[in-house]
Amino acid sequence: MRRAALISVPYIWLLALFLIPFLVVFKISLSDIALAIPPYTPTMRDGFWNMLSQLDFENFIFLTEDDLYWKAYVSSLQIALISTVLTLMVGYPMAYAMARAPDQWRPTLLMLVILPFWTSFLIRVYAWVGILSNEGFLNQFLLWVGVIGEPLTILNTNTAVYIGIVYTYLPFMILPIYSALDRLDGSLIEAAEDLGCSRLKAFWLVTVPLSKNGIIAGCFLVFIPALGEFVIPSLLGGSSTLMIGKVLFEEFFSNRDWPVASAVAVILLLILIVPIVLFQRNEQRQAEAET
C-alpha cells in the first residue's frame, strides 16, 4: 500500500503539472475564437457533450494554410540546431579544461559556471542588449581599438540570438560534459598513448567516445528549450528573426487568438517529444551501462 503510494507520487505530479494543462491547451486548440472571457467557444458552460460536439481541427488546418507557421517552425529548428552546435563548440573545451584543472580549483570553477543563475535571466539578456547595440560596449571597444571603422550591427540580427542562446544555455552544456570527463580514468589516455596514439588521436579515440553521453545530454538540454525560446529572440533578434516562441506570444497576447496559439503550442510539443524521448533513452542507457 505504501509502495503504491510512493510510486504514484511522480505520476500524480506528472498528471497535475503536465497532462491536465496539456489537455486544457489541447481542448482550446480545438475551439473557435470568440469575443468573450475566456476568448474562445465552446466552454464548459455550454454543457459537456454540447462542448465536445463543437470541437474541430480548424485551427490546425489553418496552420498549414498560412506559411508563416511552418516557416517559423523550420527557422526555430534551424536556430536551435545551430545554437546547440555552437554551444557544444564553446562548452566542450571549457568542460575539458575544468576536468583537467587541479583538484583544488574545481569547486571554484564549477561555482563560476553556476554563478550566472544567481541573477535574473531577463536582466542578463538585457545586459547583452547593452553590450551588442550599436553604441554598446562591444562596438565602442572595437572602435577604440581601431579594428573597425564604424559600428557593427549585431543587435536585432540572428547573430545576437545565437550569442544570447549560447550564453544562456552554456552551463547546461558544460555540466553534463564535465561530469562525464571528470569520471574518465586518466590511465585510459595513458594506455592509448602507450599503444601509439598521439595526444590528439587519444582525445579523439578515447576521450570523445567516453564523454559521448555527456555530449548527448548537453545537446538535448540546450536544444529542447532553445527550440521554444521566446525571450532571447524577442529582445536580441530583429524583425526578420522568425521563431515559433515569438509567433506563439503574438498569437496569444497581440491577436488574442487563443485557439490558434494553442494549436501552435500543441504542434511545438509534438515536435519536442521526439528529442525528449531520445534524451530519456540516452539517460536510461547511461544508467544501465553504469550498473
Place this chain on the structure above:
Amino acid sequence: MAETVFAPWDDPTAEPIIRFRNVTKRFGTFVAIDDLTLDIYPQEFFALLGPSGCGKTTMMRMLAGFENPTEGSIELAGKDIAGVPANKRAVNMMFQSYALFPHLSIWDNIAFGLRRETSDKAAISARVEEMLKLTRLEKLARRKPHQISGGQRQRVALARSLAKAPKLLLLDEPLGALDAKLREATQFELMDIQEKTGTTFVIVTHDQEEAMTVASRIAVMDEGRIMQVATPDRIYEAPASVYVADFIGDVNILAGTVTATGADTYALTWKDGAAPVTAVSEATFTDGQQAHLAVRPEKVAIHTTKPEDVDNLLKGKVLDIAYLGNLSTYHVELPGGQIIKAQTANTRRLSRRSITWEDPVWVGWTKTAGVLLDT
C-alpha cells in the same frame, strides 16, 4: 660444447637495453625513487619485488614515458629517453589497473595498438585472433570489458600489451587476479613468448614464487631504493641483507656478536649463557662485530632424539605446526622464547607423523646452512 648460460650482467661487453643512472623521482617533497642505478639487459625477464608503495609502478611509468625523472637519466637501447613521448617509445605497458577501454569490445581493445601502426585488416585480425587464443579469450571477443570477470580483464590487458610485440614489455602485476592453475600456465606462456620473441620483460609482482619461476634476475626494492639485484637462486641463498632475506621466503634470524674461530668460520653469540652457533662465511667479520645469521627453515632439521654430529643444535618444544600439504613447518620455541622454524617434507601420511604439539625436540643445522649478514 658447453652450454652457454644466459648471464649478460656478468659480461662486461654486454650492452644493457635499459640503464637507470642515478635516477631520483620526487612527488613534491616525497621521494618515490631514491638515486637508483640499474642496468637491465636485452631478453631479460626482470622482476621487481617489494612492499606496496616502494616505487615499482613509478619505475615502470618512467620507462613507459608517463613520468619524468626529477634527477638522473634513463637510457633505452643506448639513447636517453628524456623528452621522448610515450607513443614514440618501443615500450608497451600492462597497467596495474588494466586501463581497458570501456567503450570498445575485447576484440577492439586488443586491436587498438595494432590499428595505430598498420591498416592491413587481415594482419590485424590474424594477430588479434592469435592473442585471443593465447589468453583463452576467444569466446569473449565480442563482449565489453564490464561484461567479463576480473581475471578475464587482466588477460585482456595482457593480450593488448603483447599484441604489438614490443621490444620492451612492462607488466605491472600481470597475473595477480588469476587462479593458481591459470597463473602457472600464463607464467610458462610468458616465458615461452619471451623465448620466442626475444622481448625484454620487466615484471612487477607481489608473488615471490612467481618472481622465482619466471625471472632471470630479481630486484628487491624498499622505499625507492634497490636493496639487491641478483638471480633468483642468489637472492634466495645469498641475500645481501637481513631485509632481503626476510622479504624473500621464510627465514630464521639470530642476532648477536661474532668471533672468528677459523679461517672462514665464526661463532655467533646470540644469547647470553647459550652455546654460540657456528657459521661459515665468505665475508669477513671482525671479532665482536654485530651480525645476523639467517637460516632458511628447510635447512633446519627437527629431531625427537638428540642427534650426533650436528654443527648447531638447540633444544626446544613444538609450539605450532603449519601444515602446507607437501610441507610442514614446525615452530619450535627455545627456552628464551625465541622461535625457530623448521620445515620438513611430508613424505608420510599425516596420521603417521611422529611429532606433535608440546613435544620436546631438537633443531639443528650445519655450519654452511646459514648466511652471516652484517646488516
